[in-house]
Amino acid sequence: MCMDYDKLVKEFGAERFEVMPDELKDLRMAKYIVSHRDFLSISKKPFAIVSGRGPSGKFHLGHLATFMFVKQMQDKYKCRVFIPFSNDEKFLLRGISFEDAQNYAMDNLLDIIALGFDPELTDIIIDLYNLPQDLYNLAIRVSRKITYSTVKALLGFTSETNIGLSFYSAMQVAHILYPTMKYGLPSVVIVAIDQDPFIRLTRDIAEKLGYHKPGALHLGYIPSLQGEQKMSSSSPYSAIFTTDDPETVKKKVMNAFTGGRETLSLQKEKGGNPSICSVYAYLDLFGADTEQIKKDCVAGKRMCGDCKKELITLLNAFLDEHRRKREKSKNLVRKFLK
Incomplete structure (x- = not known):
């Protein structure tokens, strides 16, 4: 809803x-x-x-x-x-x-x-x-x-x-x-x-x-990866978790809701709709050049698969770094729980 x-x-x-x-x-x-x-x-x-x-x-x-x-x-x-x-x-x-x-x-x-x-x-x-x-x-x-x-x-x-x-x-x-x-x-x-x-x-x-x-x-x-407004911890495919491995991230993103057309030919002819696309929202949130992505998507020059591949690479790089910092955080817990 x-x-x-x-x-x-x-x-x-x-x-x-x-x-x-x-x-x-x-x-x-x-x-x-x-x-x-x-x-x-x-x-x-x-x-x-x-x-x-x-x-x-x-x-x-x-x-x-x-x-x-x-x-x-x-x-x-x-x-x-x-x-x-x-x-x-x-x-x-x-x-x-x-x-x-x-x-x-x-x-x-x-x-x-x-x-x-x-x-x-x-x-x-x-x-x-x-x-x-x-x-x-x-x-x-x-x-x-x-x-x-x-x-x-x-x-x-x-x-x-x-x-x-x-x-x-x-x-x-x-x-x-x-x-x-x-x-x-x-x-x-x-x-x-x-x-x-x-x-x-x-x-x-x-x-x-x-x-x-x-x-x-x-x-x-x-937005949820499934096109709903809110992610849910109880619905694994609605969100990417910080502990998800690269293969899980890939699987979730490849199944994510997009603003693409029903067929490749329609996408090229009429373009997509980034405003309702969960993949675009994540690309925007994690630092991709979404201004150019939006122009290309609306013009029919960019396919949903292109965005998904870019997002998979972006998220896995981000999560790999986050997990390293997360492991180091175990030594910092006492500093924060005063």
Whole structure:
């Protein structure tokens, strides 16, 4: 199902950028920024970024692209980054075992560290591993400001919902406010736009606790290889995972949805449609010369097989380097899990 971003922006009362800020427009994920909350005012002074991970499986390139953007933001603004791993929520919601909730978090952590975050400016907390007392205390303070009726309306809880999920709402608000409490810095949350209800809840509670309201940068979804709007860890052929070997990458890309015509002759005659092509989206995201690719595709001078072969080469080179950095990250875990 296609997500109507304009409808969500209007429904949530978020803002579009009339002009993309200079600091953002050159970042690779800038075109996926759908809207924001108070970013222009908050970013004029020191601020912190909050962008979490709910680990319930392997890390795919959609996850990785978000944290690549967060890392670029850290480099651009020299800002502190807080990355909370909500494996407690995944244990409560997804029905995965306690052990898997821990293992997925530790595995995903290596992918994030491999991107080169500054350990002096980066706090990573895994809720079921190194949750600090002051964060838990903040969650308790938050919980007294949230009624069950609010949580029920926000998340659609029923009488069958376990009580752990009710409290997790307070924990998520605490995640967002933690840099504000600890460092006195307003937070900018980098999150998919459909998660904005949590931002609005946190903004309401921040005022009650005397904290600066958090801002947000809302991101759209990188398309699935199967032509759907969103990748899924539970659908292996919808995404490329960071642990996929070269042959698996090749197989997935060769079966990917494109904007090509039904036949080769029609492609040459009428050209393709890059705007709906998952292969083109990945080429664009990972640094190919998509301006020329688009011209050639629309003109019928480039076939889908050409783009797929280029993407396979590009992704396998990228993943080979990422896996080397990921292996080295095993020696850096203690620097980040302070």
